[in-house]
Amino acid sequence: MQYFVQQLVNGLTLGSIYGMIAIGYTMVYGIIGMINFAHGDIFMLGGFAALIVFLVLTSLFAGVPVVLALLVMMIVAMLTAALWNWTIEKVAYRPLRGSFRLAPLITAIGMSIALSNFIQVTQGPRNKPIPPLVSSVYDVFGISISLKQIIIIAVTAILLTIFWYIVNKTPLGRAQRATEQDRKMAALLGIDVDRTISVTFIMGAALAAVAGTMYLMYYGVVVFTDGFIPGVKAFTAAVLGGIGSLPGAVLGGLLIGLIESLWSAYFSIDYKDVATFSILAIVLIFKPSGILGRPEVEKV
Amino acid sequence: MSGPLLQVKSVETYYGNIRALGGVDVEVNSGEIVCLIGANGAGKSTLMMTICGSPQARAGSVIFEGQDITRMPTHEIARLRIAQSPEGRRIFPRMTVFENLQMGASLDNLKYFDEDVEKIFTLFPRLKERQMQRGGTLSGGEQQMLSIGRALMARPKLLLLDEPSLGLAPLIVKGIFEAIKKLNKEQGLTVFLVEQNAFGALKLSDRGYVMVNGQVTMSGSGKELLANPEVRSAYLEGGRH
Numbered sequence: 337m338q339y340f341v342q343q344l345v346n347g348l349t350l351g352s353i354y355g356m357i358a359i360g361y362t363m364v365y366g367i368i369g370m371i372n373f374a375h376g377d378i379f380m381l382g383g384f385a386a387l388i389v390f391l392v393l394t395s396l397f398a399g400v401p402v403v404l405a406l407l408v409m410m411i412v413a414m415l416t417a418a419l420w421n422w423t424i425e426k427v428a429y430r431p432l433r434g435s436f437r438l439a440p441l442i443t444a445i446g447m448s449i450a451l452s453n454f455i456q457v458t459q460g461p462r463n464k465p466i467p468p469l470v471s472s473v474y475d476v477f478g479i480s481i482s483l484k485q486i487i488i489i490a491v492t493a494i495l496l497t498i499f500w501y502i503v504n505k506t507p508l509g510r511a512q513r514a515t516e517q518d519r520k521m522a523a524l525l526g527i528d529v530d531r532t533i534s535v536t537f538i539m540g541a542a543l544a545a546v547a548g549t550m551y552l553m554y555y556g557v558v559v560f561t562d563g564f565i566p567g568v569k570a571f572t573a574a575v576l577g578g579i580g581s582l583p584g585a586v587l588g589g590l591l592i593g594l595i596e597s598l599w600s601a602y603f604s605i606d607y608k609d610v611a612t613f614s615i616l617a618i619v620l621i622f623k624p625s626g627i628l629g630r631p632e633v634e635k636v
Numbered sequence: 637m638s639g640p641l642l643q644v645k646s647v648e649t650y651y652g653n654i655r656a657l658g659g660v661d662v663e664v665n666s667g668e669i670v671c672l673i674g675a676n677g678a679g680k681s682t683l684m685m686t687i688c689g690s691p692q693a694r695a696g697s698v699i700f701e702g703q704d705i706t707r708m709p710t711h712e713i714a715r716l717r718i719a720q721s722p723e724g725r726r727i728f729p730r731m732t733v734f735e736n737l738q739m740g741a742s743l744d745n746l747k748y749f750d751e752d753v754e755k756i757f758t759l760f761p762r763l764k765e766r767q768m769q770r771g772g773t774l775s776g777g778e779q780q781m782l783s784i785g786r787a788l789m790a791r792p793k794l795l796l797l798d799e800p801s802l803g804l805a806p807l808i809v810k811g812i813f814e815a816i817k818k819l820n821k822e823q824g825l826t827v828f829l830v831e832q833n834a835f836g837a838l839k840l841s842d843r844g845y846v847m848v849n850g851q852v853t854m855s856g857s858g859k860e861l862l863a864n865p866e867v868r869s870a871y872l873e874g875g876r877h
Contacts, residue, residue, distance in 0.1 A: 507742060514728050514739050521726040524688055525790065526714035526743045630730075 338478045343601040344594065349485040349554065351593020352492035356547035357570030358577065358585035359499065360540025366516045366580040367536050368433065370440045374424060374447035375544060376567015377455075378417050382545025383558040384455055385409075385416040387464055390552075402469055406487075406553065413545035420451075421541030422534055430530070448563065455560040465557045488550045495546060496586060499539070503582060512536055516580075565609065569596075572616040578629020587627060639702060641666040641826055642687070642718075642794055647696035647706075649679075649686045656682040658850040659696065662828075664794065669820050669827045671837040671858070673871055674847035680830040681723040683847070684798050687828075688720055689713050700794070715743060719792035721800065723830075725783040729772030733763055736771050736782055740789030748791065756785040759815050776803035784812065788819070795819075797829040801836065809833065813840050834871040838862045846871070 357379050364372045386409040393405050424447050432440045472483040503509035514522040515532045523529050551566065552558050569592055577588025592612055599611040619626060642664040649657040656679050664670045674680050686693050690710045697706045705713050719740075728736050737756060741749045757764040760781040766774060774782060784800055797816070801809040813836055819825040831837035838844050838858045846854040846867060854867065861867050 507738075507745060510731075510735060510739060511742065513731060513735075517728045517730055518726050520690055520710075521722065521728070522739075523690060523710035524714055524720050524722065524726075525739050525786070526711050527739075528709075528711045 339601065340598075342479050343597045345479060345481055345485060347594035347597035348590060349488050349593070350597060351573075351590035352488050353547045353550055353554070353589075354566070354570045354573045354592050355586040355589025356492055356495065356543045356550075357566065358573040358589045359496075359582060360544045361571050361574040362577070362579055362582060362585040363512075363536050363540050365574070367512060367533055368429075368440075369437075370429070371444065371571070372429075372537075372540075373441070373444040373567075374451055375421075375540065376570065377448050377451035377563035378421050378541050379544040379548045379551070379567060379570075380558065380560065380563030381420060381451060381455060382413040382417040382541075382548030383552045383562060384459055384464070384548075384560075385413040385545065386549040386552050387466060387558055389413070390466055390469075406469065406549070409552075410491075410546055410549045413549050414542040417541040417545035417548070418538040421537045421544075425534060425537040430533075448567075452560050452563050459560060461560060463557050463559045466552065468556055469553050484554055488554060491546065491550060495543060499543070500582070502539075508532075508535065569609075569612055572612060572619075575616060576619050576626055578626025580630070581626070581628045584626055584628035639699075640664060641701060642828065643697075643699040644683070644687065645697045645699065647683070647686060647693040647698060649682055649691055650694050651682075651691070656850055657686065657693075660847075660850070660852055662845055662852065664826060664828045666793075666826055667820070667824045668843060669816065669829070669841045671841040671844045672828070672830045672847055673832075673834040673837060673844060673861075673867075675870075676832075678847040679850040680847055681798050682850075684720060684722065684796050684828075684830055687713075687796065688718060714790070717743075717791065717793040718796065719787040719790040719794070720796040721780075721783040721787040721798060722796075723798040725776075725779045727771035727774065727779045727782055727786075729770065731771055732768050733771060733774070733782055734767040736786050737763075737767075737789050740786035743790050749789070752789055752791070756788060759788075760785055777805065777808055780804055781808075781812070784815075793826060795825055795827045797827060799830055799832060801831065801833045809836065816840065834867070835862075838867075 360375045361372065364370065389409045389412045390405060393400050393408060428443050428447055429440050432443060470483045470487065473480050503512060511522065511527045511532050514527060515529050519529050570589065573588035573592040574585050576591060577584025595615060596608050596612055600608045640663040644660055644662040646659040646661060647657055648655060648659055660683055672680050672683065685691065687698055688710050689705065689708055693706050697704055700716055700718065728739065737753055738746060738749065741752065762778055763781055763785055766778060771779065771782065780800060780803060784797065787795055800812050816827055817840060820827055829837060838861050841858040843857050844855065844861045845852050
């Protein structure tokens with residue numbers, strides 16, 4: 337039982353990270369109907385930005401408080417990733433809007449490769465480790481919960497609340513939802529559709545960058561290929577939850593995290609990715625709209 | 637003192653290589669109700685959308701308050717206070733009635749929202765009952781009211797209505813036409829409307845245009861057009877049985 341609960345905690349931590357990445361996939365899909373395959377690499381880029389900030393901070397000011405360091409890492413990572421994603425959208429995706437459906441998809445794959453290669457060339461191909469930032473571990477009824485896990489789950493919860501608020505209660509969120517539902521009508525009401533789409537890319541990238549920072553803190557290492565597997569898992573999470581649905585992305589993320597850690601605990605850790613990606617195949621075959629997604633048909 | 641509020645000058649609009657409007661001239665003066673009648677596929681809705689820059693005219697020009705808006709992006713045209721209740725109503729299906737109305741008031745950042753929404757609810761009490769319901773679950777008539785209400789929320793100088801009577805019961809149509817007349821009389825709202833219900837529209841309007849195959853073939857005051865034998869046979873008598 338203890339073992340099981342322990343795995344639940346681990347799974348939730350991992351799931352939080354996937355959930356934060358998945359939101360970027362799902363929001364972009366919602367608003368322009370394309371899968372931004374470069375999103376996983378934006379996550380990885382966020383991790384690298386955090387790493388560089390960490391190295392600079394610790395070399396300039398020895399003994400900087402961990403909370404402060406983490407905060408600065410997170411903010412710089414968010415800004416960097418947002419700038420990249422904004423640029424990519426403007427340069428690579430916007431000119432293809434209105435072109436055939438596969439065009440932006442192929443471009444996105446190209447952007448993904450370009451980004452990971454850019455990091456490989458500029459940062460080197462090896463694993464980049466950092467010393468553990470936070471190492472406290474608490475024992476709660478025989479289950480060990482690390483401070484890292486608490487931070488990740490708390491940060492995720494806070495950011496998702498902010499996100500939920502923005503999307504559901506602010507004029508910006510309303511404009512985003514309107515653009516998602518009927519782009520032409522939104523424009524007729526004075527909404528700058530291009531700007532709204534840009535903001536969506538920025539928001540998705542910022543969340544992915546936080547996920548990247550958390551990932552770096554959790555595993556203590558980041559490498560240029562890290563955009564791929566976590567990225568595809570987060571994509572799986574978005575599909576499982578129902579692509580286009582924000583709560584779905586979070587739910588999907590948590591489920592994928594849980595499935596992965598429980599599978600590793602009870603079956604075979606070598607096959608954990610197989611388990612995760614089988615989910616993708618199974619969902620696509622039996623329930624392509626996902627758990628919380630809406631079917632494509634709508635009353636007009 | 638000045639020219640008309642809206643001037644459409646020999647506008648041509650294409651969908652791909654297909655010409656939908658072939659040199660249309662229309663004028664709407666401030667404070668007028670002007671209607672555009674014509675058969676299905678004549679290009680009425682295309683003209684409405686061309687005024688809003690979506691699609692943009694390939695030739696000719698659209699001038700609003702003396703300013704050339706032909707090449708302006710749609711959202712900037714909306715900011716000049718041209719509001720449209722478009723063909724097919726285009727309600728945001730997964731937003732509530734209330735949120736749809738909020739979207740209508742985005743231009744002023746909801747500054748006059750509370751005041752204006754009450755007016756809309758007085759105009760269409762049905763919307764008040766349904767305000768927390770999703771747009772996609774409304775009946776056609778309710779969506780029509782919502783679409784008009786949403787356009788009014790923008791405090792327009794020029795209101796473009798694309799078939800406000802479509803799918804509505806005759807009694808509600810009468811109500812909507814009365815509401816338009818009232819807004820026009822009391823607030824000087826300028827209205828340009830497209831209608832299949834030519835009889836009601838012409839009676840309501842100061843002036844009217846008749847469109848056939850992407851071209852304006854006739855124009856005149858509402859009364860003149862109502863009395864015109866060609867108009868009567870093509871759009872009135874046939875349609876009233």
